[in-house]
Amino acid sequence: MKKVYNVAIIGLGQIGSYLYRELLIKKKEIQKKTGKIINIVAISAKNKNKKRKFKINKKIFYTNPLKIISDNKVDIIFECIGLSDGISKKIVEKAINNRIHVITPNKALIAKHGESLSNLAIKNKVNLEFEASVGGGIPILRTIKEGLATNKIHKIYGILNGTCNYILTEMEKTGDTFKSILKKAQILGYAEPGNPKLDLNGYDTLAKVKILSALAFNKKISKSNCLMEGIENIESKDFDMANQLNLRIKLLGITEIVNNRLFERVHPCLVKKNTYIANVNGVMNAVILEGMPVGESVLQGEGAGPGPTSSALMSDFLSILRGNIKYPFSLPNEVREEVKIYDDANYENSLYLRFEVKDKPGVLSQITKNLAQNSISIQRVIQVPDARRKTASIVIITHQTKQKNSNKSLKTLGKNINMLKKPVLIRLF
Amino acid sequence: MKKVYNVAIIGLGQIGSYLYRELLIKKKEIQKKTGKIINIVAISAKNKNKKRKFKINKKIFYTNPLKIISDNKVDIIFECIGLSDGISKKIVEKAINNRIHVITPNKALIAKHGESLSNLAIKNKVNLEFEASVGGGIPILRTIKEGLATNKIHKIYGILNGTCNYILTEMEKTGDTFKSILKKAQILGYAEPGNPKLDLNGYDTLAKVKILSALAFNKKISKSNCLMEGIENIESKDFDMANQLNLRIKLLGITEIVNNRLFERVHPCLVKKNTYIANVNGVMNAVILEGMPVGESVLQGEGAGPGPTSSALMSDFLSILRGNIKYPFSLPNEVREEVKIYDDANYENSLYLRFEVKDKPGVLSQITKNLAQNSISIQRVIQVPDARRKTASIVIITHQTKQKNSNKSLKTLGKNINMLKKPVLIRLF
Numbered sequence: 001m002k003k004v005y006n007v008a009i010i011g012l013g014q015i016g017s018y019l020y021r022e023l024l025i026k027k028k029e030i031q032k033k034t035g036k037i038i039n040i041v042a043i044s045a046k047n048k049n050k051k052r053k054f055k056i057n058k059k060i061f062y063t064n065p066l067k068i069i070s071d072n073k074v075d076i077i078f079e080c081i082g083l084s085d086g087i088s089k090k091i092v093e094k095a096i097n098n099r100i101h102v103i104t105p106n107k108a109l110i111a112k113h114g115e116s117l118s119n120l121a122i123k124n125k126v127n128l129e130f131e132a133s134v135g136g137g138i139p140i141l142r143t144i145k146e147g148l149a150t151n152k153i154h155k156i157y158g159i160l161n162g163t164c165n166y167i168l169t170e171m172e173k174t175g176d177t178f179k180s181i182l183k184k185a186q187i188l189g190y191a192e193p194g195n196p197k198l199d200l201n202g203y204d205t206l207a208k209v210k211i212l213s214a215l216a217f218n219k220k221i222s223k224s225n226c227l228m229e230g231i232e233n234i235e236s237k238d239f240d241m242a243n244q245l246n247l248r249i250k251l252l253g254i255t256e257i258v259n260n261r262l263f264e265r266v267h268p269c270l271v272k273k274n275t276y277i278a279n280v281n282g283v284m285n286a287v288i289l290e291g292m293p294v295g296e297s298v299l300q301g302e303g304a305g306p307g308p309t310s311s312a313l314m315s316d317f318l319s320i321l322r323g324n325i326k327y328p329f330s331l332p333n334e335v336r337e338e339v340k341i342y343d344d345a346n347y348e349n350s351l352y353l354r355f356e357v358k359d360k361p362g363v364l365s366q367i368t369k370n371l372a373q374n375s376i377s378i379q380r381v382i383q384v385p386d387a388r389r390k391t392a393s394i395v396i397i398t399h400q401t402k403q404k405n406s407n408k409s410l411k412t413l414g415k416n417i418n419m420l421k422k423p424v425l426i427r428l429f
Numbered sequence: 430m431k432k433v434y435n436v437a438i439i440g441l442g443q444i445g446s447y448l449y450r451e452l453l454i455k456k457k458e459i460q461k462k463t464g465k466i467i468n469i470v471a472i473s474a475k476n477k478n479k480k481r482k483f484k485i486n487k488k489i490f491y492t493n494p495l496k497i498i499s500d501n502k503v504d505i506i507f508e509c510i511g512l513s514d515g516i517s518k519k520i521v522e523k524a525i526n527n528r529i530h531v532i533t534p535n536k537a538l539i540a541k542h543g544e545s546l547s548n549l550a551i552k553n554k555v556n557l558e559f560e561a562s563v564g565g566g567i568p569i570l571r572t573i574k575e576g577l578a579t580n581k582i583h584k585i586y587g588i589l590n591g592t593c594n595y596i597l598t599e600m601e602k603t604g605d606t607f608k609s610i611l612k613k614a615q616i617l618g619y620a621e622p623g624n625p626k627l628d629l630n631g632y633d634t635l636a637k638v639k640i641l642s643a644l645a646f647n648k649k650i651s652k653s654n655c656l657m658e659g660i661e662n663i664e665s666k667d668f669d670m671a672n673q674l675n676l677r678i679k680l681l682g683i684t685e686i687v688n689n690r691l692f693e694r695v696h697p698c699l700v701k702k703n704t705y706i707a708n709v710n711g712v713m714n715a716v717i718l719e720g721m722p723v724g725e726s727v728l729q730g731e732g733a734g735p736g737p738t739s740s741a742l743m744s745d746f747l748s749i750l751r752g753n754i755k756y757p758f759s760l761p762n763e764v765r766e767e768v769k770i771y772d773d774a775n776y777e778n779s780l781y782l783r784f785e786v787k788d789k790p791g792v793l794s795q796i797t798k799n800l801a802q803n804s805i806s807i808q809r810v811i812q813v814p815d816a817r818r819k820t821a822s823i824v825i826i827t828h829q830t831k832q833k834n835s836n837k838s839l840k841t842l843g844k845n846i847n848m849l850k851k852p853v854l855i856r857l858f
Contacts (some may be wrong), residue, residue: 024578026579148744308724324753
């Protein structure tokens with residue numbers, strides 16, 4: 001068996017550079033644990049001379065990562081750039097075609113191209129590992145693939161995006177606006193400084209949900225445009241209202257098999273304050289998994305940041321060094337079936353609806369009439385007037401309501417001339 | 430690579446018989462996941478004709494498990510008897526010496542003989558797997574060995590015994606006595622019907638703690654007689670008192686490295702009601718792990734019962750079928766060092782002390798004088814008289830107190846003629 005492994009790191013942002021330092025520091029420990037000697041033979045980033053937290057070895061620096069493969073004998077590559085396509089995809093494909101193992105935290109790449117890349121990896125008999133793509137430091141993928149290997153999993157849900165959870169936690173705690181908390185999150189490094197949209201609109205959570213579904217249900221990655229709603233429209237007053245109702249707002253990713261069909265969704269939820277999930281705060285991630293015969297399992301840990309991500313990357317690394325060649329999605333791809341998609345028109349929830357309206361007679365009646373016409377039955381109404389601005393917030397809690405009915409209702413209500421903003425919808429979990 | 434694996438199950442109690450059925454049901458799925466065909470070639474228990482929940486194949490039944498190995502070509506044995514010595518140890522040793530992989534949920538055996546058995550397994554190049562020995566369905570050992578492979582873990586604690594947690598939860602909820610809840614637990618199958626002592630006195634938790642320490646800190650299993658206290662002396666009135674103080678009682682197993690020394694302990698703790706650990710109820714287990722760089726990780730799941738245990742046994746099984754030969758304690762035994770043991774005389778806690786005394790003048794003064802002499806400083810005193818019986822319960826919450834001082838104080842106070850029962854001590858966590 002091979003004794004020395006040559007390693008390259010592509011991308012030296014927060015994660016890549018932290019990993020680089022970890023590999024240097026833990027070289028001896030890794031040798032003790034696996035019997036393997038590791039050499040970092042190449043690193044790559046856009047800018048060689050950028051100021052970095054950790055000193056890098058410029059002698060092994062490449063601006064063009066593709067050149068690394070032709071220049072060196074590399075055994076394992078870490079792809080830490082993070083694009084769903086472009087150079088991330090190119091370098092991963094080139095590496096695999098050259099029989100190089102690939103480790104990546106890139107959920108966008110795996111959610112989009114996981115099928116073709118895993119085919120390629122199996123064909124070339126190398127590992128494609130992506131533990132760090134879901135749940136940060138929580139080894140959730142390994143737990144599904146190995147720790148709970150023969151369980152029949154029927155549902156997984158959880159808090160999968162640390163940025164959103166931090167923002168929601170802080171908005172509730174401080175009463176500050178979304179905008180100001182987002183700025184704080186960016187300063188603290190919890191949110192992308194440039195464009196945090198993919199975290200906030202639910203896309204990041206959705207990519208993780210797709211990877212979880214494929215692994216937990218032994219299916220191909222779904223290509224459906226499933227229900228995805230972010231947290232951008234949530235305001236301080238939603239937290240006040242939630243508080244009055246003894247509820248808390250959380251962005252959840254949920255995937256389950258309903259009538260043999262896959263039902264994936266990402267949206268904000270109102271959860272009871274005394275539940276477990278309501279008390280996972282800040283940048284923490286949590287995954288709850290329901291399986292047979294194991295019952296309910298909960299895994300919680302830091303979901304973001306270079307430390308937890310490195311922890312996951314290193315677990316993939318040791319798995320390869322220990323010689324555990326595995327299918328990327330735990331099974332040969334040909335036995336992983338295509339999924340049938342559940343029609344979310346029938347998704348039923350009790351809903352929290354907030355309408356910002358002009359405070360004049362007849363508006364509440366227009367809203368309730370519309371709801372009634374769409375078979376939406378009301379449980380509770382709270383109207384809070386803003387006398388100065390002559391506006392009002394109307395919050396309605398509905399009984400169980402089908403997705404297709406609320407869609408229809410909100411579409412017409414959104415166009416109502418008395419409506420000052422897009423109505424806010426949060427589902428009760 | 431080998432294609433067909435012959436399997437034997439020793440012990441057909443709750444766990445063994447559930448596992449037997451799982452293996453039969455999941456034969457095809459296992460073949461799909463691993464490419465391996467499995468045959469159950471032998472099963473063994475004391476009584477062939479005992480009534481069992483699941484039908485067994487009597488043609489492959491052995492009363493003497495040792496005979497299985499001479500009669501059959503066996504590749505993997507499940508030891509599900511559960512003794513720390515005796516036939517459990519014999520069959521495991523014989524199996525390993527015959528180059529048969531061993532899988533066991535037997536924490537008593539591993540905590541006591543894990544070193545010699547793992548040496549034997551490494552020598553014979555077979556797996557000795559014991560995921561099911563700690564945390565039931567929670568894949569905590571695999572998580573430490575693989576998912577968090579290069580983390581520097583400095584502390585692990587948690588609720589590791591479902592029986593005790595069930596009893597404490599029910600005592601708080603119902604106000605019933607320890608004895609009546611224990612009986613209920615036995616009827617429900619949560620506590621051993623015969624002799625539940627090893628669960629209740631903390632021994633079961635301690636065995637699990639020892640296994641966790643060895644894996645998390647990469648040390649040899651400690652042989653120390655460490656601090657071990659159970660829940661047998663806790664009474665309803667302790668829950669009333671805890672409730673008044675907004676606290677809850679939990680039996681925790683804790684292990685950490687303090688000044689390069691191993692400090693393991695098991696004892697009841699008073700935890701704040703709003704903390705995570707206080708809300709892990711019933712038969713649930715939870716493990717909290719602090720590591721670098723991963724931060725705090727939490728794993729929660731069903732800790733007892735044949736379902737969760739089978740889930741863990743099957744994860745070991747698939748690991749072997751997938752060809753992952755590994756060191757039982759993740760490292761070659763020669764690099765796992767002996768541990769130095771922390772002196773718990775210096776263990777400091779705020780203490781909850783309850784004294785049951787004769788209600789007559791001077792008793793409180795005798796107690797407080799003794800505490801003062803032993804440098805124990807009092808934070809709070811609650812005295813509840815029982816006029817009818819002419820007795821009183823005196824509860825004292827102390828400031829931070831060293832173990833050696835409380836030991837000394839309770840030793841003398843226990844002999845005080847006004848003391849009606851052994852004083853109860855619970856540490857504030």
